[in-house]
Amino acid sequence: MSSLTFTLKEVTRQRIDCSPLTPNKLADKSLADIAKIQLVTGNLSERADALFIITEGDSQSIKFKGSNSKLDFIGHNMTKGKISVDGDVGAYFGIFMEGGLLSVKGNSFIYTGCEMKGGQIKVNGDAGDFIGGARPGRRNGMTGGTVIVTGNAGARAGDHMRRGMILIEGNTGDYCGSRMISGTIAVQGDCGRHLGYAMKRGTILLNQMPTRGITANFNDCGTHTLGYLALLFTSFKKLDTTFSRVDNFSRVRRYAGDLAGIGMGEILVKI
Amino acid sequence: MLMKLTGGRIYDPAYGINGKVRDIYVDDGWIVEAPSDGKVLQELDLRGKVVMAGAIDMHTHIGGGKVNIARTMLPEDHAADVVARTELMRSGCGHAAPSTLTAGYRYAEMGYTAGFEPAILPSNARQAHMEMHDTPIIDKGGYVMLGSDDYLLRMMAANNDQESINNYVAWTITHSQAIGVKVVNPGGINAFKFNQRKLDLDEKNSFYGVTPREILLRLARAVKELGIPHPLHVHGCNLGVPGNMNTTLDTMNGIEGLPMHMTHIQFHSYGTEGDYKFSSGAAEIAEAINRHKNITVDVGQILFGQTVTASGDSMHQHAGHAHAHPNKWVTMDIECDAGCGVLPFKYKDQSYVNALQWMIGLETFLLVEDPWRIFLTTDHPNGAPFTSYPHLIRLLMDKTFRNEVLSRLHPEAQKASRLASIDREYSLYEIAIMTRAGAAKLVGLADRGHLGVGGAADITVYTDHADREKMFSKPDYVFKDGRIVVKDGDLIDVTWGTTHVVKPDYDKSIETSLKVYFDKYLTMKMGNFKISDDEIVDDGRGSLTIQPLHKGGRI
Numbered sequence: 047m048s049s050l051t052f053t054l055k056e057v058t059r060q061r062i063d064c065s066p067l068t069p070n071k072l073a074d075k076s077l078a079d080i081a082k083i084q085l086v087t088g089n090l091s092e093r094a095d096a097l098f099i100i101t102e103g104d105s106q107s108i109k110f111k112g113s114n115s116k117l118d119f120i121g122h123n124m125t126k127g128k129i130s131v132d133g134d135v136g137a138y139f140g141i142f143m144e145g146g147l148l149s150v151k152g153n154s155f156i157y158t159g160c161e162m163k164g165g166q167i168k169v170n171g172d173a174g175d176f177i178g179g180a181r182p183g184r185r186n187g188m189t190g191g192t193v194i195v196t197g198n199a200g201a202r203a204g205d206h207m208r209r210g211m212i213l214i215e216g217n218t219g220d221y222c223g224s225r226m227i228s229g230t231i232a233v234q235g236d237c238g239r240h241l242g243y244a245m246k247r248g249t250i251l252l253n254q255m256p257t258r259g260i261t262a263n264f265n266d267c268g269t270h271t272l273g274y275l276a277l278l279f280t281s282f283k284k285l286d287t288t289f290s291r292v293d294n295f296s297r298v299r300r301y302a303g304d305l306a307g308i309g310m311g312e313i314l315v316k317i
Numbered sequence: 318m319l320m321k322l323t324g325g326r327i328y329d330p331a332y333g334i335n336g337k338v339r340d341i342y343v344d345d346g347w348i349v350e351a352p353s354d355g356k357v358l359q360e361l362d363l364r365g366k367v368v369m370a371g372a373i374d375m376h377t378h379i380g381g382g383k384v385n386i387a388r389t390m391l392p393e394d395h396a397a398d399v400v401a402r403t404e405l406m407r408s409g410c411g412h413a414a415p416s417t418l419t420a421g422y423r424y425a426e427m428g429y430t431a432g433f434e435p436a437i438l439p440s441n442a443r444q445a446h447m448e449m450h451d452t453p454i455i456d457k458g459g460y461v462m463l464g465s466d467d468y469l470l471r472m473m474a475a476n477n478d479q480e481s482i483n484n485y486v487a488w489t490i491t492h493s494q495a496i497g498v499k500v501v502n503p504g505g506i507n508a509f510k511f512n513q514r515k516l517d518l519d520e521k522n523s524f525y526g527v528t529p530r531e532i533l534l535r536l537a538r539a540v541k542e543l544g545i546p547h548p549l550h551v552h553g554c555n556l557g558v559p560g561n562m563n564t565t566l567d568t569m570n571g572i573e574g575l576p577m578h579m580t581h582i583q584f585h586s587y588g589t590e591g592d593y594k595f596s597s598g599a600a601e602i603a604e605a606i607n608r609h610k611n612i613t614v615d616v617g618q619i620l621f622g623q624t625v626t627a628s629g630d631s632m633h634q635h636a637g638h639a640h641a642h643p644n645k646w647v648t649m650d651i652e653c654d655a656g657c658g659v660l661p662f663k664y665k666d667q668s669y670v671n672a673l674q675w676m677i678g679l680e681t682f683l684l685v686e687d688p689w690r691i692f693l694t695t696d697h698p699n700g701a702p703f704t705s706y707p708h709l710i711r712l713l714m715d716k717t718f719r720n721e722v723l724s725r726l727h728p729e730a731q732k733a734s735r736l737a738s739i740d741r742e743y744s745l746y747e748i749a750i751m752t753r754a755g756a757a758k759l760v761g762l763a764d765r766g767h768l769g770v771g772g773a774a775d776i777t778v779y780t781d782h783a784d785r786e787k788m789f790s791k792p793d794y795v796f797k798d799g800r801i802v803v804k805d806g807d808l809i810d811v812t813w814g815t816t817h818v819v820k821p822d823y824d825k826s827i828e829t830s831l832k833v834y835f836d837k838y839l840t841m842k843m844g845n846f847k848i849s850d851d852e853i854v855d856d857g858r859g860s861l862t863i864q865p866l867h868k869g870g871r872i
Contacts, residue, residue, distance in 0.1 A: 183392035185643055 060088030069127025175200035245311035264303030325363035331767030371430025371775030380448035421453035428777035442493035458817035464500035487823035497547030503529035546761025548576035562598030581617025603684030615692035618678035620701035634658020672730035707790035
């Protein structure tokens, strides 16, 4: 059965809250019921069929076409199924997600994978700030699952991250891994300023020394051979990312920090 | 427009009226005599209903810097409680730290028509007044916080005479547009900045050499001599510390008979007995309150659930930071002249300490004999949000309900408390004293809290319901200055209350030395510090009510 498809009719002036359009919430709904769903856009709410051309299909495999960066909350709270998006997506892509698969052919805006608990998000493009982060004022960011970004990431990737994995094939912005509680961030490209700022625990794995260096809050612990890295790379093998093709390495230089806090985080740089 | 409220059962303790059926006439916002010709334009049939003056919350944190910090720090509090805009009301949010507008609406919906912000920092007074200015319907006012400010401590260290301190107090109260003086952990907020982490009643500030006892005496005397009706509003030393009941008793004894209001006394009534080294001191405290006629208290009852504690007492907020729930907290200096601490907190009924705190509060309510000297507060939001008042009233008025709730709490705590054996139930008359007549008298509001001729027509009408929680959470009618703002528990009109202040006399010469001090040490100029009357009145939405001073007030 083909996918249930939402094709955006026209670029709206206001943002659209797409949180009701997930496999969970659309399961067992008829096309007519789906068309009636009210979507909040700006300070109004509109019927789903007023904003999208809806093509019948499997509600467990949803497609968005003609999407742009104003479509917020796609994949909100989903626990199963699949959503794929053609075009950019807005903020909070995969917020509170617990399972299933989200993918976008384009860029995602801020708070991708915000407070997610499980499942996988793949951004085939750039992702905005606060990947896997916590909403403002909240204490825990993502607590499970995987986010893969093929392009570059914005600032504060993994802010308040607690568990799970963020794999960035390109570069990251400033404050990557800021206030990180635990979990893993791996970066193939370069990193911005203040890497691991206020990091408590967790691992940031780098393919190369960042051009802006590592701040003085991290203590150089020398070179190590870490056996677990081989296991980590094996776990990458089953993922759809260039990380699955990276040559295994286990020799790294280890930096521990942020020493302004408890200093139990680590930045590992390939040597 | 002359309106007759016919046949309600009146509870008006200011005139000793206990449930008598009478008519009330309201004209142009005031309660008036029956017209001689008997003609009225409108008549409201209140037969069978309970009629009281509008309730007054004499200690509620509804404005000022720390409430704003709480709001900023707790987005989850706001996200979980969102109020949509209606034709009448503006949108808002928040359970423990509601937005200004929502706070005003919710107070009115419970029959409250006035609320007093107890901790206006002089340097932050403008912010506090602006927030209160944005709180609809209810009247407001505030107590200005002194006692840890360097200017006062300098004067005391230099052993200045009482007259100059009176002058300073009067100047501050006038120019921060307050109605009373509050002292928080006397001298302790200042001592905290000199790395003292506790300060007992007779312990010296390590820099100024001044003790809390001296500060309390000086300020209580100033308030009395200036004729300010509201006694010195004291948040004592050692808040929340087990064993602090002795400090509290010392404080009462040490004030030498001067009028003093001890606020959220529940947090200051802890002993150190038992396996948990935490016990109730309510009986001794209540006995001391009964004995000292110069002392008034409000309870600061805790109720179970999530809330946030916001206090100027940076010393004890810092000491308690490990208990923050969720785990985030702020302790900060304010304008180099004061302090504040904000700590989210969850009171749990299965925690020994929290359960006992709940019992200590209720024991205090029930063991203090004179309802004119004890007031119903939760120290919003420190003990619980003000929206829980109807529940608290039911706990006081219904012994069966109280003991039923009690039986569900931490079993060891139940054994440590004598609450179950107390039979007292508050009557409607006593509730009216605590929340109306007594509160108005304490704050010094001549025209509020009673239903006599010449009083403002702030009136609440309830249906006498056996479930007091139901009764007090949904009044039939609430009148604010003669206008019906609530009908059947729902808001139907939005008005803007007045700001109550006192304006004691002072000697202008104090400004010479104050100006030098402001220029040298403070973050703003003296001219900017002063809040003019026009700022309160603004575009006419606000207004200023100057309450009379006690006779004999002098400099």
